[in-house]
Amino acid sequence: MPNMSKEKVKMPEQDPQVRNKNFEEVALGYTKEMAMEEATRCLNCKKPFCMDGCPVNVPIPRFIQEVAKGDFDKAFDIITEENALPAICGRVCPQENQCEGKCVRGRAKGSESVAIGRLERFVADYHRDHGKKDESKIVKNGKKVAVVGSGPSGISCAGELAKRGYDVKVFEALHKTGGVLSYGIPEFRLPKALVQYEIDTVADMGVDFETNVVVGRTITVDELEEEGFDAIFVGSGAGLPRFQGIPGENLNGVYSANEFLTRVNLMKGYMFPDRPTPVKVTNTVCVVGAGNVAMDAARTAKRLGAENVYIVYRRSEEEAPARKEEIHHAKEEGIIFKFLTNPIEVKGEDGWVKSLVCQEMELGEPDESGRRRPVPVEGKTFEIETGTFIVAIGQSPNPLIRQTTPGLDTQKWGGIIVNEETNETSRENVYAGGDAVTGAATVILAMGAGKKAAQAIDEKLSKK
Amino acid sequence: MYEVKRKVILNDAAFEMDVYAPLVAKKCEPGQFIIARVGEDGERIPLTIGDYDPEKGTVTIVVQAVGFSTKQMLKLEEGDCFTDFVGPLGVPTKLNPEHKHVIGVAGGIGSAPVYPQLKKLAEMGCNVDVIIGGREKQYVLWAEKFEKFCDHVYIATDNGEVGTKGFVTDVLQKLIDDGEKFDEVIAIGPVIMMKNVVRVTKPYNIPTSVSLNPIMVDGTGMCGCCRVTVDGKIKFACVDGPDFDGLTVDFDELMARQRMFKEEEHHVNENADRICNLMRGVE
Ligand SMILES: Cc1cc2nc3c(=O)[nH]c(=O)nc-3n(C[C@H](O)[C@H](O)[C@H](O)COP(=O)(O)OP(=O)(O)OC[C@H]3O[C@@H](n4cnc5c(N)ncnc54)[C@H](O)[C@@H]3O)c2cc1C
Ligand SMILES: Cc1cc2nc3c(=O)[nH]c(=O)nc-3n(C[C@H](O)[C@H](O)[C@H](O)COP(=O)(O)OP(=O)(O)OC[C@H]3O[C@@H](n4cnc5c(N)ncnc54)[C@H](O)[C@@H]3O)c2cc1C
Ligand code: SF4
Ligand code: SF4
Ligand code: FES
Numbered sequence: 001m002p003n004m005s006k007e008k009v010k011m012p013e014q015d016p017q018v019r020n021k022n023f024e025e026v027a028l029g030y031t032k033e034m035a036m037e038e039a040t041r042c043l044n045c046k047k048p049f050c051m052d053g054c055p056v057n058v059p060i061p062r063f064i065q066e067v068a069k070g071d072f073d074k075a076f077d078i079i080t081e082e083n084a085l086p087a088i089c090g091r092v093c094p095q096e097n098q099c100e101g102k103c104v105r106g107r108a109k110g111s112e113s114v115a116i117g118r119l120e121r122f123v124a125d126y127h128r129d130h131g132k133k134d135e136s137k138i139v140k141n142g143k144k145v146a147v148v149g150s151g152p153s154g155i156s157c158a159g160e161l162a163k164r165g166y167d168v169k170v171f172e173a174l175h176k177t178g179g180v181l182s183y184g185i186p187e188f189r190l191p192k193a194l195v196q197y198e199i200d201t202v203a204d205m206g207v208d209f210e211t212n213v214v215v216g217r218t219i220t221v222d223e224l225e226e227e228g229f230d231a232i233f234v235g236s237g238a239g240l241p242r243f244q245g246i247p248g249e250n251l252n253g254v255y256s257a258n259e260f261l262t263r264v265n266l267m268k269g270y271m272f273p274d275r276p277t278p279v280k281v282t283n284t285v286c287v288v289g290a291g292n293v294a295m296d297a298a299r300t301a302k303r304l305g306a307e308n309v310y311i312v313y314r315r316s317e318e319e320a321p322a323r324k325e326e327i328h329h330a331k332e333e334g335i336i337f338k339f340l341t342n343p344i345e346v347k348g349e350d351g352w353v354k355s356l357v358c359q360e361m362e363l364g365e366p367d368e369s370g371r372r373r374p375v376p377v378e379g380k381t382f383e384i385e386t387g388t389f390i391v392a393i394g395q396s397p398n399p400l401i402r403q404t405t406p407g408l409d410t411q412k413w414g415g416i417i418v419n420e421e422t423n424e425t426s427r428e429n430v431y432a433g434g435d436a437v438t439g440a441a442t443v444i445l446a447m448g449a450g451k452k453a454a455q456a457i458d459e460k461l462s463k464k
Numbered sequence: 465m466y467e468v469k470r471k472v473i474l475n476d477a478a479f480e481m482d483v484y485a486p487l488v489a490k491k492c493e494p495g496q497f498i499i500a501r502v503g504e505d506g507e508r509i510p511l512t513i514g515d516y517d518p519e520k521g522t523v524t525i526v527v528q529a530v531g532f533s534t535k536q537m538l539k540l541e542e543g544d545c546f547t548d549f550v551g552p553l554g555v556p557t558k559l560n561p562e563h564k565h566v567i568g569v570a571g572g573i574g575s576a577p578v579y580p581q582l583k584k585l586a587e588m589g590c591n592v593d594v595i596i597g598g599r600e601k602q603y604v605l606w607a608e609k610f611e612k613f614c615d616h617v618y619i620a621t622d623n624g625e626v627g628t629k630g631f632v633t634d635v636l637q638k639l640i641d642d643g644e645k646f647d648e649v650i651a652i653g654p655v656i657m658m659k660n661v662v663r664v665t666k667p668y669n670i671p672t673s674v675s676l677n678p679i680m681v682d683g684t685g686m687c688g689c690c691r692v693t694v695d696g697k698i699k700f701a702c703v704d705g706p707d708f709d710g711l712t713v714d715f716d717e718l719m720a721r722q723r724m725f726k727e728e729e730h731h732v733n734e735n736a737d738r739i740c741n742l743m744r745g746v747e
Binding site for chain 1: 487488491501505506507508532533547548549550551552553681682684685686687688689691693698700703717720721723724725727728729731732735739742743
């Protein structure tokens with residue numbers, strides 16, 4: 001008889017008023033008992049809708065049945081048939097729009113879906129602490145593949161190919177691997193030790209990581225081919241931060257979210273001055289945008305000591321693209337939300353930000369995306385006194401690889417064009433995936449693309 | 465590893481190093497830069513490529529030890545290694561083959577970035593001159609290197625110890641007044657110097673190339689920290705530059721933005737020894 005409790009088993013979390021002053025992980029994870037109890041809420045549906053919601057088709061009911069039985073090793077093997085990075089996806093997937101959004105248990109009013117993400121996270125963490133390292137021997141096939149970028153798309157492509165016997169070399173522009181997982185998503189949401197563990201696992205399969213190589217500058221795609229790489233996968237991510245183009249954006253105290261988070265995460269600015277890369281916040285901080293990036297920036301600013309942190313967003317809460325859990329956590333931590341509010345000017349004094357001028361908005365007619373378009377409310381503006389303004393309104397692709405790779409077709413907005421079946425680009429044997437193709441999206445979609453490309457590369461090269 | 469193959473102290477503030485980085489040495493072109501780090505948690509520090517030797521696999525940098533991280537670099541001896549050394553970054557300088565007569569203006573360590581640009585122009589058959597400036601004699605760098613291919617090497621020092629007493633801009637103004645015709649001026653040095661060179665060249669509409677040095681983090685176009693305003697538009701110096709048309713650069717904004725972390729830099733400098741120990745895990 002399944003457990004018919006309407007609510008998910010709660011996951012222990014650090015107290016909001018404690019955690020908003022430290023960088024340790026917010027959610028503490030299930031215990032064995034909690035996981036087994038939550039697993040019994042799954043109905044093991046004949047037609048598991050949950051799987052339709054998962055971009056990589058994790059065999060959700062199968063793994064959950066094993067969790068219920070307490071066979072966590074088996075559960076791990078089942079998840080990793082489809083998903084190489086469950087510890088990460090369990091933490092950062094927007095489950096409410098994906099697997100959990102489709103779960104039948106969540107359909108009845110007042111009833112919550114099965115906590116698929118939390119279970120996935122539990123299984124992965126348990127395996128890391130207790131499981132045996134996979135000792136299976138890889139038979140090399142003598143073929144070489146180069147991967148550009150060590151974000152989730154690059155890591156999953158590399159791991160998948162290594163398993164199949166390819167010699168894989170990953171080239172990363174920064175001094176550290178992991179892409180957004182390392183420089184973007186903060187420690188309190190995704191511990192860096194965990195990211196490193198996943199990368200080490202891929203390295204243990206024989207994948208070679210070379211940092212400090214900017215493809216397009218240090219070496220070009222053409223030169224990689226000349227060096228004998230049989231195929232190349234480009235997973236170079238979303239790239240250049242966008243700004244709104246309003247007056248005052250170059251004043252001191254204005255950051256892109258990428259800069260702010262990179263200083264804190266990659267360069268360990270949260271330990272400044274014990275680490276030399278500085279980051280500065282003032283007593284009041286305003287962040288524009290309402291995606292995961294904006295939540296991360298706001299919650300990071302709070303942890304660095306800002307008293308009043310505002311999130312300013314021109315649409316309403318319903319349209320906010322961030323994971324629901326992040327918005328919830330941000331509110332608990334004391335972040336102040338100003339919905340239907342659009343920044344129109346940053347005012348300064350002596351070169352420094354002094355205040356943010358905001359325009360009140362209301363929802364008008366639906367636009368092309370089907371969302372109701374925010375329109376200004378005539379004459380209603382107000383000012384927030386602030387010394388820091390963080391811009392988190394998205395990115396556009398970095399043009400470097402496009403500009404230095406002849407024959408590589410891209411969309412008008414810069415995204416690399418690929419064949420949807422194979423992820424191959426207009427250049428033969430050059431594949432691409434992740435944010436470089438889709439624009440800023442999600443970890444799981446990037447991983448899915450890396451894996452799909454690996455399969456297509458294998459299919460093509462094994463025919464040769 | 466990125467080994468220091470040669471180190472020379474140039475004066476009481478600056479030093480020169482050849483660093484083993486074969487991939488960079490093979491690819492770099494005038495106008496480009498690298499980013500270097502010392503230590504596991506070290507800052508990412510952008511430095512212009514002064515010279516390069518693809519055969520030996522080395523890149524020459526000239527560094528002014530102004531703060532914590534550049535002083536860390538100064539501590540490296542021959543045989544020691546940089547933790548990271550990535551490049552070449554930025555767009556190579558567009559050197560116009562039509563140009564017949566170009567003058568470089570180098571302030572302090574600006575000699576290093578000006579050098580490869582003028583050298584390449586000379587190789588392309590252009591007549592090149594250079595004005596090198598420094599507060600006093602010890603800060604006038606690389607005069608002998610320039611002499612190998614420059615028709616004229618002018619020197620200006622604040623105290624008149626060598627060359628003309630005064631600023632590089634005084635020398636440039638005089639040359640223009642004397643009827644010298646330049647197809648282009650390439651000015652690299654402190655921002656205030658570049659701004660003043662443009663003040664000289666603008667009335668004559670002489671194309672003036674400058675190399676901008678805003679604060680950077682990644683240097684790959686990801687963070688947007690290095691944004692500068694050129695011709696009224698936002699540009700990212702690390703991917704759109706660092707060379708820009710000096711006549712349209714907003715120098716005042718650049719100078720203001722360079723002060724973003726003044727207090728923090730000061731604090732780090734004051735506590736340099738303690739931080740070094742922490743980073744090495746001594747405490
Ligand atoms: C702050 C923040 C929070 C986020 N939160 C979430 C979340 O909660 N859930 C979620 O699903 N998604 C989230 N995302 C989005 C998610 O992280 C991205 O969609 C995902 O990382 C994309 O993966 P990728 O492999 O395509 O690129 P990236 O992770 O961007 O990795 C690209 C890598 O390539 C390197 N590179 C770029 N150009 C070159 C070159 N020329 N040569 C060599 N290397 C190069 C880069 O340095 C980088 O390491 C978040 C993003 C950010 C910024
Ligand atoms: C494209 C480019 C090329 C450069 N080339 C050279 C060169 O060839 N030789 C040389 O000596 N210097 C060069 N610089 C400047 C050099 O990077 C800074 O002097 C150095 O970062 C100072 O670091 P610090 O910790 O020693 O000093 P700090 O005390 O931290 O800072 C001193 C000053 O340097 C600037 N600065 C600080 N951090 C950075 C940073 N991450 N990026 C850029 N500027 C910063 C600030 O404006 C500050 O006022 C270049 C900068 C750029 C952007
Ligand atoms: S990978 Fe993401 S979407 Fe798929 S089951 Fe796991 S948490 Fe859900
Ligand atoms: S839809 Fe929900 S209840 Fe059904 S199998 Fe999936 S997780 Fe279990
Ligand atoms: S330094 Fe980060 S975008 Fe230029």
